[in-house]
Amino acid sequence: MAWIFTRFSFFLLLLSISSAQAGILDSLTEGEPKFLPVGEAFPYQTDQQGSQLSVIWDSADEYYLYRKKILLKQDKTKYLADSFSEEGLLKHDEAFGEVIVFYGQTEAIFDLKKLIPEQSVQLRFQGCADAGLCYPPQKIDLDIDWAAVKNAPLKSLTPTETTLKSTTSADNRLSKDGTSEGNWFEGRSWFSIVGIFFLLGLGLTFTPCVLPMVPILTSIVVGQEKHTPAKGFVLSTTYVLGMAITYAAAGVTVGLLGAGANISNWMQTPWVLSIFAVLFLVLSLSMFGLYELQLPSKLRNRLNDINQKQKGGNLFGVFLMGVLSALVVSPCVSAPLAGALVYLSTTGDAWLGGSALLALGLGMGAPLIALGTTGASFLPKAGGWMDTVKAFFGVLLIGVAIWLLSRFLDATLILVFWALLAIIYAVTLGALDKANSGKQNVVRGFALALLVYGIVALIGALQGNDDPLNPIAATQYNGTGSAQQHAAESPFQSISNQQQLDQAVKIHLAANPNGAVMLDYYADWCIACKVMEKEVFHLSDVQQHWPELLWLQIDVTDQTSEQVALMENYTLFGPPSMLFFTKDGEKSTLRILGEMHKEEFVEHLNKVKATL
Structure with a gap:
């Protein structure tokens, strides 16, 4: 009997020790937040009525959804929601900066007429917890009744008055630079x-x-x-x-x-x-x-x-x-x-x-x-x-x-065209003729100036220059008498699709955590693109201003499906447009849309650096 009592006593001792350990661990972890599974944090339901798709979320307390992350994706094209039912709140998010978020119940309305019939559709959304956890983007395959979409009458889905007020209350304060998309217009009559x-x-x-x-x-x-x-x-x-x-x-x-x-x-x-x-x-x-x-x-x-x-x-x-x-x-x-x-x-x-x-x-x-x-x-x-x-x-x-x-x-061939036009018109005006009156002297003087410009431009083109306003490129010299070139080679690495962009961003930011990636949208027919290329991007001091910046460029001249997709993925309408990517993702409030001068561009780079 003694051995039975001994073993029973030992068992009680182990049980008491384990209970004490559990109590200690509970006390140590009592202050740590317990996060819900994504399905419990952001439960949702969908309802299709004809060509209108309604998605309703009922987010748990202290959990929120990003407004700009709520969309439908079909192949490589993203479709933002046409309207929301709830007011969005401006929130400073550690991952994305100043964003619009939704707490509690939120309804998003999509017009399915915009989509390509009979192709698969994904619902995408992303949310976070106030306690600090950000969930990965959610991707849900939807079963769309395309027959109902086809038979539904064509109509415009207008955001409700509540939606317009909610978006303007936040978006108008997103960026002091006015680069937030649409922030001048939302919420107005x-x-x-x-x-x-x-x-x-x-x-x-x-x-x-x-x-x-x-x-x-x-x-x-x-x-x-x-x-x-x-x-x-x-x-x-x-x-x-x-x-x-x-x-x-x-x-x-x-x-x-x-x-x-x-x-x-x-x-x-x-x-x-x-x-x-x-x-x-x-x-x-x-x-x-x-x-x-x-x-x-x-x-x-x-x-x-x-x-x-x-x-x-x-x-x-x-x-x-x-x-x-x-x-x-x-x-x-x-x-x-x-x-x-x-x-x-x-x-x-x-x-x-x-x-x-x-x-x-x-x-x-x-x-x-x-x-x-x-x-x-x-x-x-x-x-x-x-x-x-x-x-x-x-x-x-x-x-x-x-x-x-x-x-x-x-561009050099174009300079030849300008030169020939100037020379021919100058001769037509009488640059080589003898003037017989005061008025003819004025016209002949103008014609001679035009003729000189045409000849200079033609010489510049033969030298390989391409600027009609500066056909003879001036080479400056330093104190030692050697030529000092201010124009550098192109800093850009070319990409052609979303996959190449994602890979380049991932590799560069892994090696340079405090760096960034700039994606420039360029086209041969974009005059502002060529101006920035020559007067901003090719300058050596601009390239050296931020060594940790990776310069990427996509040429959208031909408007191929991949090029168009890379514009649509970021809701862009054409060049010149520049996007910036950091470890926190794409800085949507720091986009450059349109032409910038050198000083403005350098100042903008400093703003991007300040967010790191």
């Missing part, structure tokens, strides 16, 4: 948004978006036999309406189809630009009197019956020229415009998209109307001078053709 777009159009007047249209419009006014302010007003207004209605059509398309609808980029392909360059060249020949530009006689006679003196035919041609100018001559992506397009693409509202971009086009065209109206009264009367003026505008149209070609041809 229809009239406010349209008014802002009109002001944006006025602001774009003296940019490459509008300036190339000036010689086109002035050549139209000059080409008339009798130019009066009233006629100039009608012609310029018709031209601007063609341009503005084209923008409105683009706005409707973006509102319905989202970021994937980017007709302007397609219109920048080399073969399209070549066609329109030839068109402007042919139009310029009519300004030199080589032929009369008019409609076929049968159509012209029919228009005569409808509208006297061929006004209908002329106005139709002017309207068509406005349409073509908006599509081909004006491929502009600036910071406010890019943010506006991002906002419109997420509303699903065709009416808002169309009216907003119509206002943008009218704003851009208002100064053109003023120029066409007042300029007509200052033009010389018909006579010998008129032929000279028409020839001048013909040269401007040739300049537009060369400018279009510069988007994809070698």
Whole structure:
């Protein structure tokens, strides 16, 4: 019996020790948070009604969802929610910085009409706990009733008033630099948004978006036999309406189809630009009197019956020229415009998209109307001078053709074109002739200056230079007399798809935890891209400013499926655009959309560094 008592006593001793250990461990771990499984932290349910998909989350207390992480993914295309039911809150997140988050119950609405039928669809979302745990992105395959989507009536999904208020209350404070996408527009009334777009159009007047249209419009006014302010007003207004209605059509398309609808980029392909360059060249020949530009006689006679003196035919041609100018001559992506397009693409509202971009086009065209109206009264009367003026505008149209070609041809070859144009026009003006009067001396002086420029530009092109404003590249020397080059080689490494981007970012940040990766979107037809490449990116001091920065570049000139996907994945509408990636992910509030000068770019790099 003694041995039984001994073993029983030993068992009680072990039990007491284990109980004491458990109590000690419980006391040690009492302060540590216990996290829920993702399914309990973010329970959800889906409901499809026709072409509308509703996803409702009921997040646990002290757990939240990221607004920008809630989306549908189909193949390589991402579709943001069209509206939310709950207010978003501004929160400083350790992983993503200033973000909009949802606590408690949240409903997201998606318009399935935007998706490609019969293809698989994933619901994606991501959330975190206030205690510090961030869950990985969730990917859920959805079973979509495509027959119901097909049979559902086409309608626009407009975010509710609550949604607009919630997004503006946070997004408007995301970035003091104004780079947050759409933060100027969310939460505003229809009239406010349209008014802002009109002001944006006025602001774009003296940019490459509008300036190339000036010689086109002035050549139209000059080409008339009798130019009066009233006629100039009608012609310029018709031209601007063609341009503005084209923008409105683009706005409707973006509102319905989202970021994937980017007709302007397609219109920048080399073969399209070549066609329109030839068109402007042919139009310029009519300004030199080589032929009369008019409609076929049968159509012209029919228009005569409808509208006297061929006004209908002329106005139709002017309207068509406005349409073509908006599509081909004006491929502009600036910071406010890019943010506006991002906002419109997420509303699903065709009416808002169309009216907003119509206002943008009218704003851009208002100064053109003023120029066409007042300029007509200052033009010389018909006579010998008129032929000279028409020839001048013909040269401007040739300049537009060369400018279009510069988007994809070698820059040195383009400099040759500018040089030849200057030389030929200088000779035409009488640079080599003897002047017989004071007026002829003035014209001959201008022609001689133009001739000298043309010769210098041609010499510069033969030396391999490519800048029309600085055809003879100046080489500076240091104190020892040796040449000092300020331009360095391109710092960029080329990538072509999302997989290459992800791999490059992963490798670089693993080796440089306090570094960053910049992805530059470039295209041969993007004038601002070429300006930044020459005046910013190729400067050695800019490249050396942040040694831990990896420079990546994707060339979207050809608009291949992979290139388009890499723009759509980040809701971009075209170059120039620059994204920054750090160990915390893509810094969406620190994007560069549009052209920047050297000093602005260096300051922006410092802002990115300050977030590390």
